[in-house]
Structures are given as structure tokens and as C-alpha cells.
Amino acid sequence: MRLVSAFAIGLIFGLGIAVSGMINPAKVLNFFDLAGTWDPSLAFVMAGALAVVIPGYRLVFRRPAPVLEPAFQVPQSRVIDQRLILGSATFGIGWGIAGFCPGGALPALGTGDPLVLLFIAALTAGMLSARWAQARTPSAARSA
Amino acid sequence: METDFTPWASLLGGALIGTAAVALMALHGRILGATGILGGLFRPDDPPDWRLRAALILGMAAAPLLVLLATGALPQMDQPVSAGTVALGGLIVGVGVSYGGGCTSGHGVCGIGRFSRRSVVATATFMASAILTVFVIRHLGA
Numbered sequence: 492m493r494l495v496s497a498f499a500i501g502l503i504f505g506l507g508i509a510v511s512g513m514i515n516p517a518k519v520l521n522f523f524d525l526a527g528t529w530d531p532s533l534a535f536v537m538a539g540a541l542a543v544v545i546p547g548y549r550l551v552f553r554r555p556a557p558v559l560e561p562a563f564q565v566p567q568s569r570v571i572d573q574r575l576i577l578g579s580a581t582f583g584i585g586w587g588i589a590g591f592c593p594g595g596a597l598p599a600l601g602t603g604d605p606l607v608l609l610f611i612a613a614l615t616a617g618m619l620s621a622r623w624a625q626a627r628t629p630s631a632a633r634s635a
Numbered sequence: 636m637e638t639d640f641t642p643w644a645s646l647l648g649g650a651l652i653g654t655a656a657v658a659l660m661a662l663h664g665r666i667l668g669a670t671g672i673l674g675g676l677f678r679p680d681d682p683p684d685w686r687l688r689a690a691l692i693l694g695m696a697a698a699p700l701l702v703l704l705a706t707g708a709l710p711q712m713d714q715p716v717s718a719g720t721v722a723l724g725g726l727i728v729g730v731g732v733s734y735g736g737g738c739t740s741g742h743g744v745c746g747i748g749r750f751s752r753r754s755v756v757a758t759a760t761f762m763a764s765a766i767l768t769v770f771v772i773r774h775l776g777a
Contacts, residue, residue: 493687494686494687495690497659497663497687498690500658500659501655501695502694503658504740505694505698506651506698506701511644512638512645512711514699515638520715520769523770525766525770528636528637528638530639532645539645539647539653540649540744541748543650544656548660548748548749551660551661556664557661557664559662560663560664563660563664566751569753571756577735578731578736579757579764581731582728582732582761583767584727584731585723585724585726585730585731586761586764586765587764590714590716597673600695600696602699606714606721612725614728615673615729616729618673621733621734
């Protein structure tokens with residue numbers, strides 16, 4: 492039941508990415524190209540998502556626990572530090588270079604496009620190297 | 636390369652993404668963040684958790700096939716950059732989302748959706764950074 496539900500939720504997310512056009516790197520990159528071939532669609536995707544998530548989360552958090560698991564697992568950190576800002580700025584550089592973000596690329600895997608496989612492989616390599624670096628130098632990573 | 640502005644399809648797609656995020660929180664108590672879901676696949680110490688993440692990713696990857704069944708064509712994808720550039724971008728994204736603690740789905744949708752100040756700051760930062768990057772590449776000829 493847990494896995495069927497997770498598969499269905501993944502499918503709805505993936506359909507959203509496909510229908511919204513965010514599976515298409517050209518469309519995502521054009522959102523960033525304010526001075527060129529600007530395509531504002533990504534802002535409408537964010538608006539559509541937040542219009543559901545803001546009231547939806549409010550309703551969900553009235554419950555003491557989720558339906559299929561014992562407890563909510565929500566990030567508790569409230570720290571706004573260099574690590575958050577430099578990490579996010581770095582993500583933006585990579586996103587602007589390749590046009591894929593992780594949420595766009597995972598559904599795109601289903602197309603079998605070799606460039607998507609390449610992106611996911613590189614993304615994974617980047618994530619694992621960062622994790623390795625963080626494990627080796629936790630104090631340096633924290634102040635990175 | 637020009638792309639068509641698709642306000643209605645993008646609003647509808649966004650609402651589907653939001654629906655998935657609310658369902659994952661309501662049923663499984665988790666943030667729907669692609670970074671976290673993928674990253675957890677490489678921590679196999681909790682098999683039930685691993686299977687949940689794998690099922691989510693399989694569902695996501697099944698979406699283009701459902702589009703193919705329904706419309707007779709895969710969703711449109713155009714990659715205007717080279718394979719080497721895609722690989723470089725992927726590597727940089729991987730490092731960035733690890734340090735930044737999330738990406739567009741985790742910070743941009745779920746984090747802002749619960750009014751996390753961290754997520755608002757992260758989203759403003761990566762959007763600004765991506766806009767600047769594309770400006771430099773496309774208009775300053777980097």
C-alpha cells in the first residue's frame with residue numbers, strides 16, 4: 492500500500508512536470524533569459540503549485556500524523572547561513588548551464604533520452620562528492 | 636531557441652505538482668523534494684525508506700510513458716546545450732543542492748508552501764543565480 496501510494500504520487504508529480512513544460516530544458520532556460528527569448532511559464536508553474544500546497548499543507552498539519560506513517564518528517568533547521576546561500580547559488584549556476592533541475596530530470600528519465608541519463612549520472616556524482624567532502628570536513632563544510 | 640508561453644498548461648501542471656506534494660505529506664509525512672528523494676537512494680541503511688523513494692522515482696519516470704499512451708507522443712524536450720555542458724551542469728547542480736539542502740521542488744514548492752524562511756532565501760538565491768548565469772552565457776558570450 493505504501494509503495495503503490497508512493498508510485499501514484501510520483502506519477503502525479505511527473506505528469507505535472509510534463510504538462511507544465513518543465514520537462515523541457517529549452518523552456519526552463521528561456522525563463523531565465525529575461526533579456527532574450529523570455530518564456531514566463533515557470534512562474535505560472537510555481538504559482539499553480541503554491542496555490543495547492545499553501546492551503547493543502549495547512550489542512551494536512553492539522554492532523555497529528557500522516558495517514559500511512561507514524562510521524563511527519565519536516566526539516567527543523569531555521570539557520571540561514573553561507574552554506575545555504577552558496578549552495579543555492581551554485582545550484583543556480585548549474586541549472587542555468589544545463590536547464591535541468593533534479594525535479595525536472597527525474598520524470599524525464601522515462602523518455603529514455605541519453606542526455607537525461609547523463610545529467611542524472613553527473614548530478615549523482617556531484618551529490619556523492621559533496622557528501623564525501625562534508626563527511627571528511629564537517630566543520631569546514633558548515634562554514635563553506 | 637524560442638519556446639511558446641503556456642500559461643494554462645503551466646498552471647495546471649503546477650497544480651498537479653502541488654497535489655503530489657500535499658499527498659506525500661498527508662500520506663507519508665514527507666517533503667516532496669527531488670534532491671532529498673534521490674539523495675536518499677544512496678543511503679541504503681533503511682530498506683523500507685529506500686523502497687518508498689524508489690517507488691516515487693519509478694512513478695515520476697512513468698509519467699512520460701503515460702503521456703505517450705494518452706497523446707501518442709512523448710512530452711516535448713529540446714536540449715539547446717551540448718552533452719559536455721549537460722554533464723558539467725549536472726555536476727554543479729549536484730554539489731549545489733547538497734550544500735543548499737534542496738532544489739526547486741523541495742525549497743521552491745514545499746519549503747515556500749510552509750513559509751520556511753530558509754526556503755524563501757534559497758529559492759530567491761538559485762533563481763537569481765540561474766538568471767545571471769544564463770545572461771552571462773547568452774549575452775556576454777561566455
